[in-house]
Amino acid sequence: MARVRNWQLGREMDYPYEENRPARQVCMLFDLNKCIACQSCTMACKTTWTAGKGQETIFWNNVESKPYGFYPLAWDVKVLALLGENAQPWEGNVYKGTTIFEDLGMNQRLKGYLPDEMDYAHPNLGEDECLKILDGEGDYIKGPTHKNWGFFFPRICNHCTFPGCLAACPRKAIYKRQEDGIVLIDQSRCRGYRECVAACPYKKSFYNDTVRISEKCISCYPKVEAGLMTQCTTQCIGKIRLFGFRTTDYDKLTKKQVRENNPFDFLVHVRKLALPIYPQFGTEPNNMYIPPVHVNPDFLSQVFGPGVENSIKQYRNAGKDKELLAALLLFGATERICDTFKLEGNETVGYDPQGKEIIRVPLTEPVYIRQVKNLKTGAFLTNNS
Amino acid sequence: MKKLLISASLLMLPVVTPAFASGGPAKDLSIPIISADNPGHWGGHEYHGSFKRLPPVQLDGGETYVEGVVKSKKIKGEIPMDAVNRTWHEEDPVRETSYNQYNQSWEQAPATVWSDAPATEIQMAPQNLVMPGLVVPTVPVVKVKSVHNDKEIAFLLTWYDATKSETETMEDKFSDAIAIMFPVKDGAEPSFMMGDDENPVNIVYWKAAWERDLEFGYQDVRDAYPNYNYDMYPEVIPAIGQTIDTPIRRYNEGQRQYLTALKLRNISRVDPERLTAVEELNAVGFGTLTRQAQNNSVGHGVRRFGYWSVVIKRPLNTGDVQDAVLKPGSKTMMAIAAWDGFNKNDGAGGNRGPRKNYSNGGWVPLEIE
Numbered sequence: 142m143a144r145v146r147n148w149q150l151g152r153e154m155d156y157p158y159e160e161n162r163p164a165r166q167v168c169m170l171f172d173l174n175k176c177i178a179c180q181s182c183t184m185a186c187k188t189t190w191t192a193g194k195g196q197e198t199i200f201w202n203n204v205e206s207k208p209y210g211f212y213p214l215a216w217d218v219k220v221l222a223l224l225g226e227n228a229q230p231w232e233g234n235v236y237k238g239t240t241i242f243e244d245l246g247m248n249q250r251l252k253g254y255l256p257d258e259m260d261y262a263h264p265n266l267g268e269d270e271c272l273k274i275l276d277g278e279g280d281y282i283k284g285p286t287h288k289n290w291g292f293f294f295p296r297i298c299n300h301c302t303f304p305g306c307l308a309a310c311p312r313k314a315i316y317k318r319q320e321d322g323i324v325l326i327d328q329s330r331c332r333g334y335r336e337c338v339a340a341c342p343y344k345k346s347f348y349n350d351t352v353r354i355s356e357k358c359i360s361c362y363p364k365v366e367a368g369l370m371t372q373c374t375t376q377c378i379g380k381i382r383l384f385g386f387r388t389t390d391y392d393k394l395t396k397k398q399v400r401e402n403n404p405f406d407f408l409v410h411v412r413k414l415a416l417p418i419y420p421q422f423g424t425e426p427n428n429m430y431i432p433p434v435h436v437n438p439d440f441l442s443q444v445f446g447p448g449v450e451n452s453i454k455q456y457r458n459a460g461k462d463k464e465l466l467a468a469l470l471l472f473g474a475t476e477r478i479c480d481t482f483k484l485e486g487n488e489t490v491g492y493d494p495q496g497k498e499i500i501r502v503p504l505t506e507p508v509y510i511r512q513v514k515n516l517k518t519g520a521f522l523t524n525n526s
Numbered sequence: 527m528k529k530l531l532i533s534a535s536l537l538m539l540p541v542v543t544p545a546f547a548s549g550g551p552a553k554d555l556s557i558p559i560i561s562a563d564n565p566g567h568w569g570g571h572e573y574h575g576s577f578k579r580l581p582p583v584q585l586d587g588g589e590t591y592v593e594g595v596v597k598s599k600k601i602k603g604e605i606p607m608d609a610v611n612r613t614w615h616e617e618d619p620v621r622e623t624s625y626n627q628y629n630q631s632w633e634q635a636p637a638t639v640w641s642d643a644p645a646t647e648i649q650m651a652p653q654n655l656v657m658p659g660l661v662v663p664t665v666p667v668v669k670v671k672s673v674h675n676d677k678e679i680a681f682l683l684t685w686y687d688a689t690k691s692e693t694e695t696m697e698d699k700f701s702d703a704i705a706i707m708f709p710v711k712d713g714a715e716p717s718f719m720m721g722d723d724e725n726p727v728n729i730v731y732w733k734a735a736w737e738r739d740l741e742f743g744y745q746d747v748r749d750a751y752p753n754y755n756y757d758m759y760p761e762v763i764p765a766i767g768q769t770i771d772t773p774i775r776r777y778n779e780g781q782r783q784y785l786t787a788l789k790l791r792n793i794s795r796v797d798p799e800r801l802t803a804v805e806e807l808n809a810v811g812f813g814t815l816t817r818q819a820q821n822n823s824v825g826h827g828v829r830r831f832g833y834w835s836v837v838i839k840r841p842l843n844t845g846d847v848q849d850a851v852l853k854p855g856s857k858t859m860m861a862i863a864a865w866d867g868f869n870k871n872d873g874a875g876g877n878r879g880p881r882k883n884y885s886n887g888g889w890v891p892l893e894i895e
């Protein structure tokens with residue numbers, strides 16, 4: 142085991158391989174306040190990559206209805222239980238519990254579990270449980286009563302800096318690309334041991350029944366190499382996602398060398414608005430979420446770590462915070478990967494890596510008041526008469 | 527009314543003890559539940575952790591045990607792939623199926639080519655040198671016999687496994703398997719941990735799932751989920767009569783693009799045109815296992831009474847530089863690894879990959895007569 146630096150935990154941790162950060166890291170930002178669970182992302186991914194035989198239960202992208210929706214069944218509560226139930230303490234921004242790579246039992250490379258095949262049979266089982274007050278007689282889940290709340294949770298592979306799948310593969314068939322940090326499974330080298338399926342705490346490595354090997358999200362690398370965002374990002378009708386590259390080097394971060402004009406660095410490192418998903422697992426996931434403001438803060442803290450309060454406070458104030466608004470309005474505005482952005486008057490401007498302008502979005506939509514009636518012909522121009 | 531009931535109970539006769547229960551404790555007549563925790567006994571064969579303590583009835587004829595060495599006995603004639611019986615077939619083709627069908631006892635079974643070959647009982651150890659591994663052995667002992675006829679050499683591997691695991695077509699299912707390993711270079715002593723940088727090893731790997739693929743056709747989603755339905759796969763061409771159940775071996779090269787591993791010819795995993803249940807591999811240490819381009823070995827496994835019996839046969843000199851050369855009259859060595867696909871360990875699924883049992887002490891001397 143090597144010691145690696147995990148900025149999300151605020152400390153060093155154990156990992157089977159030496160720290161080796163890519164030159165730049167693919168990163169996806171999600172604004173959970175805007176997701177309506179239309180599953181457009183799921184279908185965009187499914188029809189693009191995983192519609193073939195054997196891929197029936199493979200969803201590289203899925204949207205869960207939290208708190209009781211899961212895919213595969215109970216994935217996150219099971220992994221939290223492996224770390225010790227309610228035993229993930231934070232002191233400030235430093236994680237004091239153990240990750241999946243630490244405090245291992247005999248013959249373990251990391252902590253993980255292999256889901257049963259039936260865990261994949263019901264995507265989002267329990268999704269409706271949050272729609273009513275649980276009285277101990279829910280359809281599937283029995284538990285304590287609490288107030289109604291819920292949110293939709295789109296998930297893809299996190300292309301982690303310290304991937305659990307990569308650490309677990311006995312064949313070294315999984316690799317992280319140096320040029321963009323995308324984590325891939327070599328389809329000609331995999332021997333279907335499913336160690337990655339058991340190891341990934343986010344359960345984003347899937348087993349293909351027909352070809353008997355594991356497959357995972359490829360971050361639409363043919364699109365990314367062409368400077369385009371992924372299918373799940375560009376097909377999102379709620380415009381909740383933003384895809385691009387984030388600064389990865391830990392040392393530079395501590396020396397405050399983040400690029401403030403990069404929307405990802407700005408939202409993740411400068412404003413700390415977007416937070417990692419289950420950082421306590423220790424894999425340093427690279428998908429960042431803006432937490433939903435209306436949800437139980439205890440639950441959010443368990444999922445997104447200690448930065449939740451600051452994030453919600455800023456998000457509620459975003460209407461008055463022009464700089465923040467400028468970054469948030471890039472979401473869903475273009476298919477091109479946006480490297481830098483700038484606030485120009487009432488507009489946010491996005492640039493590609495060569496510095497060429499690719500998108501210009503107004504912070505406030507102009508208001509047009511249409512006439513009720515055409516004065517010459519008398520015809521109604523609106524239907525609200 | 528109450529009085530009546532009491533008097534009736536006083537008058538009740540004692541229950542007659544059935545004849546079969548008299549003498550000794552009452553028998554448990556419930557159906558035994560066979561599981562990994564409670565293997566029970568199959569077909570009258572109890573598992574004793576050693577083949578030497580088995581009842582005298584043997585799966586493959588008489589037994590002469592040798593200690594600490596595998597001796598390959600020289601025979602005349604062809605080496606059959608049937609692990610259990612061959613001469614019976616030749617002598618009386620009518621009685622092809624099994625002895626039991628004609629109330630023959632195993633003791634009366636005629637000799638096979640394996641009968642006089644000396645057996646070696648190899649104790650297995652749980653692999654826990656690299657993670658992940660096993661804590662306790664799941665296949666504690668493997669019996670090895672070997673014969674050769676100056677052209678070909680064959681190994682008969684027999685081990686007990688209470689559960690038959692012969693599918694990998696589900697997320698949490700793994701296959702039973704066994705492998706034998708030789709040093710590639712003559713006289714070399716590679717690390718028994720799958721070789722080392724200077725000394726590669728040659729591995730022949732048999733898997734129960736491949737045996738089933740050969741017998742019933744490549745296992746696909748329909749075999750795992752008989753009642754499943756799916757609207758349509760994009761690669762399927764209905765215009766030429768294809769359906770969701772069209773076997774993938776009928777897929778053309780264009781259609782195979784939808785199954786990436788099939789298109790890439792990862793035939794260790796997806797091989798709808800498989801010819802034998804073994805594959806040949808090379809390794810130079812853990813994590814380096816690589817399939818050979820040329821496969822010279824054949825294998826066939828049968829399962830009787832909870833035991834797998836697998837015959838692995840290959841030419842003594844295959845002409846393939848990646849294979850170990852085995853010469854008559856020479857001494858070399860071999861090692862064994864075995865997997866129980868059903869065994870669940872640490873909630874992480876059955877045996878596969880490094881979660882295996884290996885021949886305790888590593889290499890076992892192999893003397894070729």
